Amino acid sequence: MLLPDGRDCKYFYADYYRGRNFVECRALKNQDEKQEWNVSFCEACPFPNYLRNNSCQNIVYSVSIGKSFFRKRIKISAWCQKVHEPVADPNVGCGHCHEQKPLS
Numbered sequence: 001m002l003l004p005d006g007r008d009c010k011y012f013y014a015d016y017y018r019g020r021n022f023v024e025c026r027a028l029k030n031q032d033e034k035q036e037w038n039v040s041f042c043e044a045c046p047f048p049n050y051l052r053n054n055s056c057q058n059i060v061y062s063v064s065i066g067k068s069f070f071r072k073r074i075k076i077s078a079w080c081q082k083v084h085e086p087v088a089d090p091n092v093g094c095g096h097c098h099e100q101k102p103l104s
Contacts, residue, residue, distance in 0.1 A: 004039060009048040011063075025074075027063040036065055036072075045074040050090040058082040058097050059090065 001012050011027035027047060028034045047063065058081045066075030078087035080094040087094045 003042045003048065005043060007048045008052075009042070009045075010051065011047065012042065025063075027061070028065070030064070033065045041065070041072070041074050046090075047074065047076055050076065050078070053091045054093050056080075056093045056097050059087060059093065061090070 001009065001014060003009050003012050011025055013022075013024050013026055015022040023039050024034060025037050025041070028037060047061070050061070060079045060081055062077045062079070064075050065072050067073075076090065078090040079085075080087050080097065083094055083096045085094065
């Protein structure tokens with residue numbers, strides 16, 4: 001579904017049918033964080049970019065609400081199941097799953 005800023009995010013859900021105004025982030029697992037979330041968090045959320053830039057099936061994302069300098073924002077950490085280590089840059093991946101084979 002499209003975010004208010006035009007990006008596509010498969011975890012954003014909005015229901016405006018017949019006057020409803022229900023929006024949620026389905027990537028958040030904690031019920032307290034789901035209640036704390038609002039649509040303004042989507043503006044600075046890097047998650048749609050991570051999903052678009054890296055389609056590796058071995059990466060597991062952990063999404064939570066963290067504090068920045070003056071406001072709260074979405075915090076994302078990534079873990080590679082294949083090599084069992086954290087991913088430093090989720091845009092690129094772990095660097096081990098899709099290594100290039102040398103040409104002979």
